[in-house]
Amino acid sequence: MRKANNMKRIRGIGAIAFAGIAILTLGGCQQGSATKDSNDGEGGAITLQFQSLSDQPDAQAAVKAIVDEWNAENSDVQVEIVQAGWDGTFDKLVTQFTGGTAPDIIHYEASSIASFAADGYLADLTDYIDSDLKSDISDGIWDSVTQDGEIIAYPSTLQSYMVFANADLLETAGVEIPTGETMTWKQLQEMAAATTTGETYGLGWGLASPTATIMSLALGFDGGFFSGDGTDASIEVGEAELAVPELIHEMTYTDKSVDPTSLTQSGSDVLASFYGGKAAMTVQGSFQATNIANDAPEGLNWVALPPLEGSEGAIQAANPQTYSVNIDSEHVKESAEFLNFFMSGDNLAQIAYADALIPSSDSARAEVEKLAADNPAWTQVLKSGEGLVGPPFLKVEKYTEWKDTVATPAFQQYLADQITADQLAEQLTDGWSSIAG
Amino acid sequence: MRASATKTPRQTTRVGHRARAQRREAVALVIPALLPILIFSVIPLVSGVALGFTDATLKRNAEINFIGFGNFIELLGDSRFWESFGIGIIWAGSVALLTLVCAMGLALLLNSDLKLKGLTRVLALIPWAMPPVVIAIVWRMIYNPNSGPLNGALEAIGIPGVNWLGDFSTALPAVILVGVWSGIPQTTVLLLAGMQSISAEQHEAAAVDGAGVFRRFWHITLPGLRPIIVAVTALDFIWQFNSFGLIYVLTEGGPGGRTMIPPLFTYLEAFRNREIGYASAMGDVLVIAIMLILSLYLINQFRQTKGSRS
DSSP states (O other): OOOHHHHHHHHHHHHHHHHHHHHHHHHHHHHSSSSSSSOOOGGEEEEEEEEOOOSSHHHHHHHHHHHHHHHHHSSSEEEEEOOOOTTOOOOOOOHHHTTTTOOEEEEEHHHHHHHHHTTTTTTTOTTTHHHHHHHHHHHHHHHEEETTTEEOEOOOOOEEEEEEEEHHHHHHHTTTOOSSSSSEEEHHHHHHHHOOOOSSEEEEESSSSOHHHHHHHHHTTTOEEEOBBBOOOEEOHHHHHHHHHHHHHHHTTTTBBBBBTTGSHHHHHHHHHHHHHHHEEEEEETTTTHHHHSSSOOOEEEEOOEEEBBBBBBBBBBBEEEEEEBTTOTTTTHHHHHHHHHHSEEOOOOOOOOTOOSSSSSHHHHHHHTTTTOOOOHHHHHHHTTTTOGGGGGGGGGGHHIIIIHHHHHHHHOOOTTTOOOHHHHHHHHHHHHHHO | HHHHHHHHHHHHHHHHHHHHHHHHHHHHHHHHHHHHHHIIHHHHHHHHHHHTBBBOOOSSOOOOBTTHHHHHHHTTTTTHHHHHHHHHHHHHHHHHHHHHHHHHHHHHHHHSSSSHHHHHHHHHHHHSOOOOHHHHHHHHHOOOOOOOOHHHHHHHTOOOOOOTTTSSTTTHHHHHHHHHHHHHHHHHHHHHHHHSSSSSHHHHHHTTOOOOOHHHIIIHHHHHHHHHHHHHHHHHHHHHHOOOHHHHHTTTTTTTTTOOOOHHHHHHIISSOOOOOHHHHHHHHHHHHHHHHHHHHHHHHHHHHHHHHH
């Protein structure tokens, strides 16, 4: 009797153990299976999940309007917006892709999405892209989203770095607002020195994450940092590459016209000092033009200055925002069709205008010029867009890795005056060799 | 004689049978409790440790190969990891020790017969109720170089403000201060419990013998709390060594890697560089380091129990 009881118990344990193992294996299966999110809806309509990062209210509304228009016209392919923010997107995508829960359509930017393309998570869109759209966007920009001959994303809007100035403070200091096509670094340096007073710094520059800004502006001095592509890329840090950090360093520690605190802050933190009149000028991404227009205190007389010109011209890196398609999506074709619609001149112009970014396609640019005809800040934004070229780092497979673990701490140390320019160059180069192996 | 000879083996078989049945029963009772531990704790731990011996990455359909100690050999020469390890030791050590000192003071205060004892005890617990991310955001506001109240107060009395989290020399101390602040309540509660278990008679007897407050603290309270102090400090060290959220939100390891504690470094390797195998190897090294510290604590405890027995 007792034995029988024992047997029963043991069988019970077996059942529990079996259930446990079953749960584990089921869990494992789910992890392996692809997109569970693109469920087929009622009546055969499919739903595409579209993870959008456009988080400024105007841009969010513009994206929603476009998606609503598509949904009204295409009852069989419905698009659902999954709103996310820019912060932490890389980690989020890593988790989503590894866990097999990534959305169908993924919004991001060229330099970071390249890692996911290299890891094989993005669909090749070469054959899906509308031929009119293809010819509407320059080859240079297409090049920035091409990897191993595959186009892995639609490039949508581009950011440039712009100098915004408090016109009243400039006037008080007796500085004339530059009006030329471009503005040299020398001009910026002189204006910053002239506007620096006891309480005000000439320039506030949010360089807490300095790498992207420096790498972009360095192109104006022909500072490319990398040559070659994929895993064969090599780094060179010479005078051209160090020109921009050295100028910032000189302005901060020799001229004392750049607020050293601002160098450790984010761009939006520095905007607060700019609004408060503690900095006469600030360097920001062009998209901040929208925020400044919305948030600046009344009476702040702000202007956007002409694009910064280095020894090689007013050149900055074209690192477009991108829309990619998950390779494991069951509806790659439909996703690409939606993106063709999304990227049409009118639609892209709406998004670019709302975000104060430069659209990638010529037709959208023409449209934005019409939309922004009476906005002086926009003239400068569009002007700075003319000098955007594909930077070498977009072709480098381990760029994100180098940027986060080597370049950012090294630039931070240099900008905090902890190391010399030679040590900076050494850290950047040695760090790359240890990463590239 | 014969009878007993035949009886003994029969009895042993019966006892053996019963013992086996009992053992089965015990196993049956233990397994349901063991399963969750196995599934949620042991299996992830073992697979995490095992990953450290492979070249796993987060690539799509990545091929995973066993590479033996390859990752560990690479790690040995990785100066950036060992720098971060050093920062981790400084961070965890100073947070654990400073927390102990501050919490001891607070516990003594709360243990004395103050008015509104109930209220002050609740107030002292508040940091415990806040998630690390919230603590970090609040402190980031306090430390804000332009609009933070700390610099505001300093400037009001004529001292120039400091860029607490952005300056290379103040970033780590500033972060340690936040760690101490958030760690005090836990330690205080444990120390307070320990103090209340020390019998009042001992204190009275010492007072009658003419011992002052400090001598009573030194000779009665402190020895009575010794096991708790050792345990709490060891656990604090381990918790802080493994903490992630607080520093991630405060500084993200910056400026220039000054607050890059090992969990942050491992996280960058795993999620930014997507080298899961190498990151797991780092995790393995951290586990071993913590086990070494834990073993010091256990040996200490073991000696103590042996000492009190003999």
